[in-house]
Amino acid sequence: MNKIRLEEVIESGDLKEAVKIIEDVGEKLDHTFTPILLRYLVTTDSVLLRNVIAITLADLGDSEAVLPLIDLLKNPKTKGNRGTLLYALEFFDVSTYVVMLVDLLDDTFEASRQSYQLISTVQDKISEAQKDICRQMIRRKLTDHKNKYKRDFLLESLELFT
Template identity: 40%
Template sequence: MHIQRQLDRLIAENAIDDAIVIIQSIGNMKEASLLDTLIKHLQSTENNKLRNEIALALSDIGHNAAVEPIIEVLVRPKTKGSRGTLLYALENLEYFSHIETITGFIGDDTFEASLQSLLLLEHVIDNLSDVEKERCRNIIEPKLKKKNNEILEEALERLAQGSLFLT
């Protein structure tokens, strides 16, 4: 409880660098008892650096309760341009049910976010049904028509492999 109060105080005082030291230690220790505190701050902070460190700590803890809050923050317009780390944080978690949302970031935002979205898709692609692959393709194809992008092309190619539907 002491660490929680200290973290809350540091964030309230905008002592971000000191708060990050504590957050990193929570992640390193995989301190799941502070999961709710980290999620609360993930959802409330406007500071990209703090948000990214919290997402990484949640990923290190590895508790799937973090998936929904990370996705919620990821889709906020305010995170545009800083989604790469949030997407990376999902890698250690069970994000499968959100693959269509994640696929929506392929070819968008930053190169880092686009590439990380593709990597997340590739991690689960063999577990997708043909219908799920088709839905992901339907997200990507209109983007490719608007702008030629190698990452979008790679995503479509991967989706077509092993699928009954060929593009």
């Protein structure tokens, strides 16, 4: 596989071909593409391309992907399109980012459920201090009027930190 070819098709906007190449990278577990994938993960405005790259990085298992994925979750440009990014994080230890994940519990339906899933997989690795912060955050979310329809889910989420 040719890294230059991947860059060419991405830059030309040929998303169909880019997706094909990126999926092939994931199937062959070609770690030499990691730097290119990381670069386009954070720079692309294409939701499709970003999602395919995120899944491929998860398949590759390169922990270098964790921080860029976390940063993207905080980026307003990913609002409404965070589910796949969160899914990709399931392949990594995200216990140090649990507070940020709690912040997404009142995001879109998919993002909130993916966050819950991620939190539940690392809850045994979370310190008491982190649990305290997370409980406080969820309690604040419970008092926010915009979350009135998410109350049951937030109460269930609170139980992860008891």
